[in-house]
Amino acid sequence: MAEVSLRKLRKTYGPVVAVEGVDLEIAKGELIVLLGPSGCGKSTTLRMVAGLETISDGKLHIGGRDVTALEPKDRDIAMVFQNYALYPHKTIRGNMSFGLKMRGTDTAEITKRVDAAAEMLDITHLLDRKPGQLSGGQMQRVALGRALVRDPAVFLLDEPLSNLDAKLRSRMREEIALLQRRIGKAMLYVTHDQTEAMTLADRIVIMRDGRVQQIGSPLEVYDRPANAFVAGFIGSPEMNLIDADLADGRLVLGEGVSLPAPSGLTRREGRVTVGMRPEAIAPAGEGLPFTIRGIEQLGSQTLFIGELAGRRLRVMTGRRDDVALGSGMRIAVPEAAIHLFDRESGERLTTGR
Amino acid sequence: MTRWLLPGFLGVGVLATLLLIVGPALYAVSLSFYDMPSLTADPVWVGFAKYAQVLASAAFWNALWNGIVYAGLAIVLQVVLGIGFALLLNQNFIGRSLLRGLAFLPYLLPTVVAVLVFKWMVDGSLGIVTILMDDWGLPPIYWFETETASMVSVIMISVWLWTPFVTTTFLAGLQTVPGQLYEAARVDGAGPIRQFFHVTLPSLRPILTVIILLRGVWMFNKFDVVWLATGGGPLGATEHLPVLSYREAFALYDIGSGAAIATLSFFVLMVAVAIYFRVFPMEQGK
Numbered sequence: 001m002a003e004v005s006l007r008k009l010r011k012t013y014g015p016v017v018a019v020e021g022v023d024l025e026i027a028k029g030e031l032i033v034l035l036g037p038s039g040c041g042k043s044t045t046l047r048m049v050a051g052l053e054t055i056s057d058g059k060l061h062i063g064g065r066d067v068t069a070l071e072p073k074d075r076d077i078a079m080v081f082q083n084y085a086l087y088p089h090k091t092i093r094g095n096m097s098f099g100l101k102m103r104g105t106d107t108a109e110i111t112k113r114v115d116a117a118a119e120m121l122d123i124t125h126l127l128d129r130k131p132g133q134l135s136g137g138q139m140q141r142v143a144l145g146r147a148l149v150r151d152p153a154v155f156l157l158d159e160p161l162s163n164l165d166a167k168l169r170s171r172m173r174e175e176i177a178l179l180q181r182r183i184g185k186a187m188l189y190v191t192h193d194q195t196e197a198m199t200l201a202d203r204i205v206i207m208r209d210g211r212v213q214q215i216g217s218p219l220e221v222y223d224r225p226a227n228a229f230v231a232g233f234i235g236s237p238e239m240n241l242i243d244a245d246l247a248d249g250r251l252v253l254g255e256g257v258s259l260p261a262p263s264g265l266t267r268r269e270g271r272v273t274v275g276m277r278p279e280a281i282a283p284a285g286e287g288l289p290f291t292i293r294g295i296e297q298l299g300s301q302t303l304f305i306g307e308l309a310g311r312r313l314r315v316m317t318g319r320r321d322d323v324a325l326g327s328g329m330r331i332a333v334p335e336a337a338i339h340l341f342d343r344e345s346g347e348r349l350t351t352g353r
Numbered sequence: 354m355t356r357w358l359l360p361g362f363l364g365v366g367v368l369a370t371l372l373l374i375v376g377p378a379l380y381a382v383s384l385s386f387y388d389m390p391s392l393t394a395d396p397v398w399v400g401f402a403k404y405a406q407v408l409a410s411a412a413f414w415n416a417l418w419n420g421i422v423y424a425g426l427a428i429v430l431q432v433v434l435g436i437g438f439a440l441l442l443n444q445n446f447i448g449r450s451l452l453r454g455l456a457f458l459p460y461l462l463p464t465v466v467a468v469l470v471f472k473w474m475v476d477g478s479l480g481i482v483t484i485l486m487d488d489w490g491l492p493p494i495y496w497f498e499t500e501t502a503s504m505v506s507v508i509m510i511s512v513w514l515w516t517p518f519v520t521t522t523f524l525a526g527l528q529t530v531p532g533q534l535y536e537a538a539r540v541d542g543a544g545p546i547r548q549f550f551h552v553t554l555p556s557l558r559p560i561l562t563v564i565i566l567l568r569g570v571w572m573f574n575k576f577d578v579v580w581l582a583t584g585g586g587p588l589g590a591t592e593h594l595p596v597l598s599y600r601e602a603f604a605l606y607d608i609g610s611g612a613a614i615a616t617l618s619f620f621v622l623m624v625a626v627a628i629y630f631r632v633f634p635m636e637q638g639k
């Protein structure tokens with residue numbers, strides 16, 4: 001049975017609908033990432049689960065109990081805030097103990113649990129300091145520790161790494177993943193960083209304008225994005241999305257430039273959007289004509305930005321330093337790498353992989 | 354040109370301070386070493402005789418004690434009520450901004466007006482308080498006639514006048530406490546009261562320290578409320594050091610004693626402030 005279950009969760013602020021009909025089941029030990037652009041309702045969803053925001057409509061169950069109307073403290077959750085929200089006047093130990101103290105846990109037990117959590121996070125030497133005397137990364141650990149000692153059914157994290165620099169962020173990301181495997185609890189993690197989502201998640205929930213667009217494992221959403229929005233949001237560099245016309249089994253991209261349409265289409269003709277990942281396009285002896293307008297060297301790879309039939313296209317290849325700006329190149333797109341979406345609704349049109 | 358600008362401004366500031374603050378203060382202190390029956394009379398050097406005389410008088414110790422009672426109770430009430438009102442005004446309700454504005458009003462009242470209004474309200478025959486208490490069958494209170502009641506009266510007027518200062522300052526401070534701390538406390542299971550003691554109060558401790566210090570100094574030196582309301586009476590029951598000093602100097606024409614009392618009052622305050630800083634350091638150590 002699911003540890004956490006969100007059923008048709010909805011949040012309105014007066015006439016503004018912030019979140020609409022979110023359905024989600026989180027299993028024990030599962031790490032779910034809520035991903036989406038700014039303002040899409042990720043935090044609002046998380047805060048409804050936490051109980052910091054009232055639920056306008058729908059039901060929320062945690063550990064099999066209906067907690068829709070309960071206070072945060074009665075929901076068996078712990079939360080890690082974006083700005084850590086550590087109590088500035090309490091020591092680190094005081095910060096980590098506070099939740100247990102409020103619950104009337106006895107002192108020996110509190111000490112035991114705080115010590116264990118501090119050990120796990122490698123912050124034992126910081127226990128007597130105040131938050132003001134810590135670095136951002138250390139505060140982040142303490143915030144995690146504060147959640148950890150509570151041993152809740154579900155951990156809620158709202159962009160916990162967004163205040164850290166890139167290097168520290170990727171290290172903390174790994175640590176959170178390890179920690180989560182180790183404690184085996186359900187975790188709901190909010191971010192707008194798709195790399196973070198791809199690397200951390202068991203399943204990703206992609207949101208837009210308060211609605212869920214797709215739920216799936218990182219590779220599922222990468223390989224089979226449910227619509228053009230998801231396709232553009234997942235993957236780095238971004239997927240190329242080009243308008244085309246589908247007719248007679250071919251995708252017409254422009255004057256004299258066309259591709260064979262992939263098999264397994266749910267439609268034979270019409271206005272479509274073609275999606276091609278930059279890394280799925282390869283230079284070839286013969287193929288479509290591609291004019292290079294920009295080159296980004298990434299070290300092991302090279303990203304070409306150029307034109308295909310007058311449209312902007314990005315192509316990622318293995319390292320190349322023999323190509324000049326303005327020169328031409330032939331590129332090939334394997335059939336399996338073509339994603340097709342309805343141009344109006346954005347819905348996916350291909351059925352197979 | 355600009356090279357002399359900064360020292361120039363600084364010089365003007367220093368000069369003004371010397372001339373307008375340090376000078377008169379030193380002059381006042383110097384007066385306490387002379388016998389001087391009036392401001393125009395020729396001063397006669399008497400050394401510390403005035404201090405000895407003042408310290409030996411019961412009036413001085415009575416006034417010191419009254420000052421401590423008056424300032425102490427007035428501060429405690431102001432701070433407690435002020436924080437209470439600030440917390441109320443910090444809630445979300447309709448007409449909040451209007452009420453926040455209104456709450457500040459008493460602070461704008463001239464002391465004379467406040468004292469007069471209070472006197473009218475408790476007037477023995479016409480006062481609204483007197484009439485209401487009579488209606489409810491309560492025994493009359495002689496607000497300015499008995500010793501305890503008159504102390505209560507001056508404290509009440511002071512609290513009424515200056516609670517808004519505490520409220521406004523504290524309310525402003527409340528806006529600076531990060532909302533996430535309250536959310537964290539809620540998740541941790543702290544109710545409103547524990548949130549106050551674990552989040553609000555510690556966060557506003559520096560502000561509170563300054564409020565209490567400022568209000569304390571002001572209350573201890575406050576002259577006009579007591580002078581206007583009771584004149585120090587009845588029988589010296591509300592006479593504190595500022596009133597005593599004034600009475601000695603300008604009613605009994607003993608300028609030297611008045612100045613000695615003022616100087617002693619200054620030292621008492623200085624010691625109190627020094628102790629206060631020891632007990633409540635402005636900067637959290639460590």
Ligand SMILES: Nc1ncnc2c1ncn2[C@@H]1O[C@H](COP(=O)(O)OP(=O)(O)OP(=O)(O)O)[C@@H](O)[C@H]1O
Pocket residue numbers: 013016017018036037038039040041042043044045192
């Ligand atoms: N108190 C509020 N009143 C009105 N609208 C609100 C309120 N809080 C949030 N919203 C709206 O709800 C929507 C979702 O906000 P939310 O904070 O959940 O976004 P988010 O996905 O977390 O974005 P970000 O990545 O920027 O944090 C936004 O359009 C926002 O303007």
Ligand SMILES: [Mg+2]
Pocket residue numbers: 042043044
């Ligand atoms: Mg957010």
